[in-house]
Amino acid sequence: MTTRWNPASLLRVAVPGYRYIFILVIVFCLSFLFIFVNNSTEILVVDNEIIEEPWETHKYVYEEVENSFTIKTEGCTISKLRPFDDSIKKYVKYPTDMKPCLNSNTSLLESNETHIWVLKDNFYFHNISDDGNFSCCYKSFSRPDSVSNINSKSIDDRVQYDECILFTDIIEVLNEFVRVICVYQDIDVFEQYFVFAPKKEFWSDKNFYESDPTEMPLNNTEYNVLIMGIDAVSRMNFHRTMPKTLAYLNRRNAIELLGYNKVGDNTFPNVIPLLMGIREFDLKKTCLPRSRSTFDNCPFVWDWFKEAGFYTALGEDTARLGTFNYFRLGFSGSPTDYYLYTFMHESEKNVGNNKDFNSYLCMGNKFFYRVLLDYIQSLTATLKNNKLFGFFWEVTMSHDYLNYPMVMDDSYESFFRNLESTGYLDQTVVILLSDHGIRWGDIRSTKQGRLEERLPFVFVLLPPSLRESYETATNNLQSNARRLTTPFDLHATLLDLVNMNALVDENVHARTAKMSGSERGISLFLPVPRNRTCATAGIDEHWCTCHTSRKVPLDSAEATDSAQRLIAHVNTLVRGHKQCAQLTLDAVLDAAEVEAGTAEHGELGWREFVLVVRAKPGGAIFESTLRRESAHWAVSGSVSRLNLYGEQSRCVYDYSLKLYCFCG
Ligand SMILES: *[C@@H]1O[C@H](CO)[C@@H](O)[C@H](O)[C@H]1NC(C)=O
Ligand SMILES: *[C@@H]1O[C@H](CO)[C@@H](O)[C@H](O)[C@H]1NC(C)=O
Ligand SMILES: *[C@@H]1O[C@H](CO)[C@@H](O)[C@H](O)[C@H]1NC(C)=O
Ligand SMILES: *[C@@H]1O[C@H](CO)[C@@H](O)[C@H](O)[C@H]1NC(C)=O
Ligand SMILES: *[C@@H]1O[C@H](CO)[C@@H](O)[C@H](O)[C@H]1NC(C)=O
Ligand SMILES: *[C@@H]1O[C@H](CO)[C@@H](O)[C@H](O)[C@H]1NC(C)=O
Numbered sequence: 247m248t249t250r251w252n253p254a255s256l257l258r259v260a261v262p263g264y265r266y267i268f269i270l271v272i273v274f275c276l277s278f279l280f281i282f283v284n285n286s287t288e289i290l291v292v293d294n295e296i297i298e299e300p301w302e303t304h305k306y307v308y309e310e311v312e313n314s315f316t317i318k319t320e321g322c323t324i325s326k327l328r329p330f331d332d333s334i335k336k337y338v339k340y341p342t343d344m345k346p347c348l349n350s351n352t353s354l355l356e357s358n359e360t361h362i363w364v365l366k367d368n369f370y371f372h373n374i375s376d377d378g379n380f381s382c383c384y385k386s387f388s389r390p391d392s393v394s395n396i397n398s399k400s401i402d403d404r405v406q407y408d409e410c411i412l413f414t415d416i417i418e419v420l421n422e423f424v425r426v427i428c429v430y431q432d433i434d435v436f437e438q439y440f441v442f443a444p445k446k447e448f449w450s451d452k453n454f455y456e457s458d459p460t461e462m463p464l465n466n467t468e469y470n471v472l473i474m475g476i477d478a479v480s481r482m483n484f485h486r487t488m489p490k491t492l493a494y495l496n497r498r499n500a501i502e503l504l505g506y507n508k509v510g511d512n513t514f515p516n517v518i519p520l521l522m523g524i525r526e527f528d529l530k531k532t533c534l535p536r537s538r539s540t541f542d543n544c545p546f547v548w549d550w551f552k553e554a555g556f557y558t559a560l561g562e563d564t565a566r567l568g569t570f571n572y573f574r575l576g577f578s579g580s581p582t583d584y585y586l587y588t589f590m591h592e593s594e595k596n597v598g599n600n601k602d603f604n605s606y607l608c609m610g611n612k613f614f615y616r617v618l619l620d621y622i623q624s625l626t627a628t629l630k631n632n633k634l635f636g637f638f639w640e641v642t643m644s645h646d647y648l649n650y651p652m653v654m655d656d657s658y659e660s661f662f663r664n665l666e667s668t669g670y671l672d673q674t675v676v677i678l679l680s681d682h683g684i685r686w687g688d689i690r691s692t693k694q695g696r697l698e699e700r701l702p703f704v705f706v707l708l709p710p711s712l713r714e715s716y717e718t719a720t721n722n723l724q725s726n727a728r729r730l731t732t733p734f735d736l737h738a739t740l741l742d743l744v745n746m747n748a749l750v751d752e753n754v755h756a757r758t759a760k761m762s763g764s765e766r767g768i769s770l771f772l773p774v775p776r777n778r779t780c781a782t783a784g785i786d787e788h789w790c791t792c793h794t795s796r797k798v799p800l801d802s803a804e805a806t807d808s809a810q811r812l813i814a815h816v817n818t819l820v821r822g823h824k825q826c827a828q829l830t831l832d833a834v835l836d837a838a839e840v841e842a843g844t845a846e847h848g849e850l851g852w853r854e855f856v857l858v859v860r861a862k863p864g865g866a867i868f869e870s871t872l873r874r875e876s877a878h879w880a881v882s883g884s885v886s887r888l889n890l891y892g893e894q895s896r897c898v899y900d901y902s903l904k905l906y907c908f909c910g
Contacts, residue, residue, distance in 0.1 A: 314883025317505035322792035347608035363416035386421030402576030439593035475639035480683025480698035487651040523737035551635035561586030693851035719771035734767030811879035827910035864908035
């Protein structure tokens with residue numbers, strides 16, 4: 247029999263003869279819960295002071311919470327996962343064999359936010375001996391408004407290049423997208439693409455064809471919103487591969503969603519709920535009547551921000567694998583004020599290099615992920631006096647390999663440090679997240695790998711002023727870190743950021759009172775109910791990581807072996823206190839195997855059991871979770887005592903010892 251894991255019913259089964267103390271037990275459990283909630287804010291702390299290069303020598307300092315679960319609520323319990331679990335460690339390795347970008351040390355061009363110039367020091371590498379026959383051609387390019395004579399398959403790929411402007415030394419940039427080709431003695435010797443973030447006129451209309459030159463003033467009651475995706479990174483893999491960025495986020499008190507469960511297989515079915523609040527399957531009736539339609543009529547969340555006076559931006563670091571372009575048509579109009587696809591498509595096609603599995607890692611001498619980060623940085627500088635909603639997604643580096651995010655850790659950390667130093671983080675909500683964990687490779691044959699695939703990371707970084715002004719909303723978000731959550735919730739959360747009025751304390755209270763608790767998408771600024779299940783949250787059974795439990799016969803070898811292990815563990819807890827009797831197993835009262843989602847055929851890794859046993863002498867009843875890995879049992883987390891110890895433990899004074907000691 248398989249039932250949704252319910253600790254209360256297990257307890258009732260476990261202690262039939264102890265009904266008279268049931269209430270006391272509940273009181274005891276509640277106090278335990280209280281401790282658990284209070285200890286639960288940080289799972290992993292990386293001590294930045296001792297991080298040093300190279301990556302392999304990083305020393306991690308863990309502060310493990312005293313519990314065996316990632317989240318544990320009435321509706322959903324998710325197993326505890328450890329970044330460096332024994333079943334995973336062997337797959338974790340810095341990617342030392344990654345090739346550098348073409349010309350990474352020998353580029354002929356460099357740029358900053360306003361200029362592009364020639365690096366004459368590098369002429370040598372290109373056999374250029376005199377600069378008299380050397381020149382570069384600067385061409386800006388853009389996507390033409392008109393779509394005539396365009397084959398519909400490449401409607402989003404259309405581009406027009408402007409006149410060539412020759413320069414030999416330095417040139418001031420006045421355009422958004424630029425290609426430069428350098429020629430020496432009539433031969434092309436170097437080509438590179440550059441993206442800038444010039445201030446654009448604010449377009450008041452979604453059609454973008456009528457301009458409204460008024461500059462929207464900064465409204466101090468609202469915050470910029472930056473959504474930054476890192477494709478295919480589980481929460482555990484973020485902890486393993488980007489420890490510096492993690493430490494930075496922890497220092498800034500970013501809120502990490504521990505129970506964030508994906509709702510579809512790959513990027514698209516997870517990004518659509520995030521951006522539109524609907525399922526992939528509902529696109530057809532909402533805005534994509536045919537599979538070969540463009541996304542122009544879809545209800546993207548950035549349209550709401552647009553109407554509220556925000557500039558909007560959409561950028562991914564790939565065109566080929568772009569969320570709306572991979573086997574899809576993309577957009578025919580420009581979906582946002584700043585739209586990076588045209589640039590990515592041209593640069594990928596012409597100077598994309600270092601192809602590794604699915605992705606071109608490099609744009610000429612630069613990693614694509616760096617291009618994206620630098621672009622976000624310039625955009626925030628250009629729009630520092632306006633409001634910005636930006637949706638950005640990194641794909642190239644993280645899409646295919648478990649460990650490649652390690653390469654990006656320094657860049658993301660310094661990206662955030664820079665935004666902090668300009669003051670931008672004080673007026674901006676940042677959501678750094680992924681869509682799912684890695685979906686292939688050796689790690690996927692392990693149980694933890696399957697769970698990681700379904701549990702992507704999410705951090706919400708709130709500016710301090712928002713935390714202070716919207717206290718109830720912030721507290722709700724903080725508690726929701728330990729609830730079952732989804733991309734549908736993030737969508738509802740974003741809508742709340744369009745107009746901060748929604749987050750004023752009294753409005754949060756009023757909205758909370760009206761909740762049914764079974765809404766599919768719940769703003770994370772409201773309380774997500776503890777009894778939420780995968781079914782009410784809109785997570786299909788296949789992707790659900792919440793436990794189910796399967797009864798194990800009490801006389802089976804699994805039950806008795808693990809029970810012996812549990813008693814041995816309790817004996818070690820009182821070791822050194824001679825007044826406490828050695829305990830032995832009296833009876834196994836209950837045993838259940840925890841199944842975290844649906845196991846896959848041939849899956850390797852741990853199995854997890856919840857046991858209730860009675861010890862003698864004294865008749866203490868203990869409950870604990872045990873893991874079995876390669877024929878070895880280990881207690882996972884703490885051991886609970888389900889009946890009262892009373893006078894039995896009068897000979898010890900330490901609270902935790904009292905739970906386990908029988909004074910002999
Ligand atoms: C580029 O320069 C760095 C630092 O000077 C060096 O470590 C690296 O090996 C060089 N890369 C190539 C491809 O030469
Ligand atoms: C970019 O570099 C040029 C040339 O060195 C310099 O004149 C300009 O001020 C720089 N721009 C910025 C924004 O730093
Ligand atoms: C430069 O010249 C050397 C020797 O003729 C040749 O081996 C090399 O490939 C040339 N490099 C480039 C970038 O053309
Ligand atoms: C350009 O190259 C040609 C042929 O290689 C050479 O004759 C001429 O002197 C060069 N011009 C300059 C200005 O260096
Ligand atoms: C700024 O916020 C105020 C108060 O909420 C609102 O009335 C006003 O319309 C907002 N201005 C803009 C430009 O959004
Ligand atoms: C969750 O609890 C609320 C209030 O206690 C109740 O109304 C609701 O039916 C419960 N939902 C589920 C799915 O059990």
